[in-house]
Amino acid sequence: MGYRFDSANKSKNSSLAYLLLPSQLMIDNSRVSEPRKLNITTSLSSNKSFFGWFYNLILNRKHLIALISCELVSILGIAIGTKFFINQSLATQLTEQTKSELAVNDVDYHASFNKLKSQIELPLESRAILDEAVAANTAQIVTKHAVLGNKTYIMPHQALTNKIIGYVGKSDRYKVVEKRQSLAILVQRTPDKSINNVLTQSWLLQIVLVLLAFLLIAIWTFILRRSIIKPVSHLQQATEKFAAGDRNVRVQVFANDEIGKLAVSFNKMADSITKEFRRQENDAKLIEKLNQITIRLREVLSSEKIIKTAVSDIRDALQSDRVLFYSLDDHWQGKIIAKSVDYSWLSDSEENLSNPYFGEEYSDELAIGTVKTVHDIYDNNFSHSYLHQLESQAVKAYLLTPVFINRKLYGLLVIHQCSHERYWRDIEIYLFKQIAVQIGYALEQAELTQQIEQGRQTAKTSSWEEQQHQQALQNQVLELLDDVEGVVRGDLTVRADVNEGEIGTVADFFNSIVESLRDIIIKVKVSIVQLDEAIGSNETKVCYLTQQALAQTNEISRILDAVEQMTIAMQAVASSTQQAAQVANTVANTATKTGKAMDTTVENILTLREIVGKTAKKIKHLGQSTQEISRVIALINEISMQSNLLAINAGIEAERMGEESQGFVVVVEEVSELAARSAQATKEVAEIVENIQQETNEVVEAMQEGITQVTQGTQIVEDVKHDLSLILDISQQIDTLVQSISTATIYGVQTSQTVSELMKQVATNSQSTSESSMQVSKSLQKTVKISQQLQETLVGLKVN
Incomplete structure (x- = not known):
């Protein structure tokens, strides 16, 4: 290579x-390897507990x-x-x-x-x-x-x-x-050294920037915590304390931002709520005092004590300087009958007021439930004399409301504020008005209670007096009937007790009649005895004359003397007979007068019966009046039931409103308790009225029994009258018999005269003398029979 x-x-x-x-x-x-692939996976935590x-x-x-x-x-x-x-x-x-x-x-x-x-x-x-x-x-x-x-x-x-x-x-x-x-x-x-240098400087710069950013974040975090989080936390703590009941907690205003404005708004809201809460507490206390005043007024049954209690409690409840109560007459002349004055505002000027607050001029405004409110006497268009009158009493503001009894103006209730002008709150005006109404109700209750008590005492006294009078009349009538029965049995020695009243008058007449009958009977008995003696004596002589008429011619002179004596005796008998006739006539007249007296007695008893009936009607009317009272009590009970129903509805509404209406719930409970107490008081009054009605019914029943007994007494008097009628008939029969005796006696006198004449002619006509003697003998026999009958009639009469 x-x-x-x-x-x-x-x-x-x-x-x-x-x-x-x-x-x-x-x-x-x-x-040669395959190119590397970048597999980037992002996982999102779905742990709900984190959220x-x-x-x-x-x-x-x-x-x-x-x-x-x-x-x-x-x-x-x-x-x-x-x-x-x-x-x-x-x-x-x-x-x-x-x-x-x-x-x-x-x-x-x-x-x-x-x-x-x-x-x-x-x-x-x-x-x-x-x-x-x-x-x-x-x-x-x-x-x-x-x-x-x-x-x-x-x-x-x-x-x-x-x-x-x-x-x-x-x-x-x-x-x-x-x-x-x-x-x-x-x-x-x-x-890449230069590039690495640039990158290193970049990293250093970024680290410095990150540190500065963290420092800035820390600074801003502290600032934000102090300016936002901490005030919000304080606001939240203050809100919790305020909601827990601490009304004195307030939030410190840190700045003028939104949180500061919120803190200011919270403080204002807390002040407003605290003020409203205290106002509600004061209102609740005033309403509680109203309930206590109402209860005390209802417990007192004296008008004077009711008014004195009211003025004293009103001054304590409303914290005023003077509270007066004026009693008004029909001419709007007033007189202070109760007052409660702070010792620093004692004044005698109000004692001389005869026409307080010129009530007659504002009579149209003085209606039931009205309140005359004066926050400042100088802000009202009062007359100079009225303003001078208020200034003389150092009055700066006052409240005035009338008090009515049975919808008739009774007086004026006045509150004076003497220390300064005063803006009377609605709850104070309402409390003052309600107390005036409660005073009227309490006075009506006291007056009604006094009337009921007086009616009860009067009914009780009247019932007792009527019972005593009726019992006395009954006893007197029974005694009189016993005496009349004694007279009917023939005992003329009976005397009725003479007492005061109609029965005493009847007893006096009865005694007079019995005394007259006794005298007449005594005289008739004496006359009958004399008549029997005379008839017995004349019968012997007539028999002797008849038997010896023909043979005793020589004794005509002596017989003529005897005839003359017989004529004298017959004249005496005729005189006695006339007296007996007069006595019988007197007895008849006396019996007639007794009948009239008994008629008067019956009329008096009937008058007494009418009086008892009227008394029973009055007592029934009193029972009806108690029924009216029962109706009024039922109406009061119905009003109490309606108040209780309104209190229940208000309680339900308050529960629906929640915790903000706790004060109102207390008021509703007090009103409900007041309604229950009113129902209990109404029930007690209803029981009292029911007892009065029961006693009234008993009195009515007693009066009905008295009427029945008077009716029975009237019947007894009618029976007595009937017995006196029988006595009158017997007296008339006696008068008839006496008249017969008188006639026979006159006839005997005539016969004696004829005998005297015949005796003078006896010599010439004996036969005529004998016949005359026989006629005289027959007449004497008849007279004996009549005398025996009269004597038998008078045997049953007791005169000694």
Whole structure:
């Protein structure tokens, strides 16, 4: 194998040209390896736990990882890309340069190939270069780095082959017709020390840039952490503390950027929420105080205590300087009946007010549930006198509302703020209005309770008095009936007890009638005894006269004297008979008067019955009034049930709204509890009213029993009247008998006169005397019979 050294180019580029003779060039294709293929595979981790871990990181760590990753990717990408681009550029430039040099050498080689006069054999450092040149395509330049000694060279090389050039077909241009075996290999060797120096400086520069980039990243990371992450972390911690209930936590404003503005907004929001929360707490406390005031007002049943309790509790609840309650009459003249004043604002000027707040002028505005609100007395168009009146009491602001009882204006409730002007909040106005309404309800309840108690006491007293009066009347009537039964039995010694009232009057009349009957009976008995004696005596004499009439002519004078004595006796009997007739007439008149008195008694009893009936009607009306009270209680119970239902609906709505309505839930629970207490109070009042109705029904039943007993007493008096009618009939019969006796006595007197005349004519006509004597005897027998009948009638009468 021979070599040719090109000394002309040695000093310039140290190139070597290796000539390979055809006979000596042996190519072993089996030793030529296949080109290496770069198989780049990229695997993407699909571990979901990494994403889960990343997603669960806090914001500052996410931001830090993302920032570092982005910066590192950017810096490393720029560095590696720049490095790769520079290396590729330099390598390409150097390769092109060596190829150019090799092409120049190729030209020089062909020009001076035949002029070589000497051959220099140089050692071939690497047989692999020749193998790669032969294995490459024909005329293709192959570039490769090779280490010769302690230096690295860039060695492009190209195989030279024999070419046959000629025409192909009908073409008029030369083309390569055939390529033969390689004849030689051209090798250009260029050291890469300068390139390595450039690359080393590039690496040093890139390392410095990377270190500066890392330093800059660290600085910016610290700055961003201090300016963004740390304020955000503080804001997040403050938000958590605030959500946990710490209302005093606030965020320090670090800068005026978005986070600083967010911190300012958070502080403002916290202040607003804290203020609203405290306002809600105060409102809840006010509502709780309203409930307590309402409960205390309902527990008190005295109007004076209700008003005093209300004004004191209102001043404590609203923290005002003065609370007054004016009572108004029909002429709008007022009087302070209760007040609660701070000791520093005590004043006697309000005591002299007779027309407070000119209520009559604003009567149209004083409706139920209205509140006159004055935040500053000088901001309203008040009259000079009204303003002077307020200034005299040091009033700066006030609230005024009317209090009604049964829809009638009862008074004015006023709150004074004397220390300064005051803007009255809606919750305070609402509380003030509700307390005024509750005062009206409490006063109505107290008044109704007093009326119920008075009605109960009146009904109880009236019922007791009626029972006592009825019992006394019943006892008096029974006693009078016992006395009347005694008279009916013939006991004229009975005397009725004379008491006050109608029964006493009847008893007095009864005693007078019985006394008159007793006197008449005594006189009749005496007259009957005298009549019996006279008849007995005259009967003996008449019998003697009849038997001895014909034989005792000589004794006519003595008989005439006896007849004259009999005539005198008969006249006495006639006089007694007339007196008995007068007594019988008196008895009849007395019985008639007694009948009239009994009629009066019946009328009085009927009047008493009517009075008892009216009393029963009044008690029934009282029962109806208690039923009206029951209806009102039912209405109150219905209102309580509706309040409870509204409280349940409000509680459901509050639960739907979530945690932001916890204060409202407390209010709803208090309202529900208030509704339950109202229902319990209504139930107790309903029980009281039910007891009153029951007692009223018992009183009505007792009055009905009294009416029944009065009716029975009326019937008894009717029976007494009937018995007196019987007595009147008996008296009339006695009068008839006495009249008969009187007639018989008169007839006896006439007979005695006739006998006297006949006795004078006895001498001439004995027969006539005997007949007259027989007639007298018969008349005396009749008189005896009548006397016996009268005596039998009077036997049953007890006069002693």
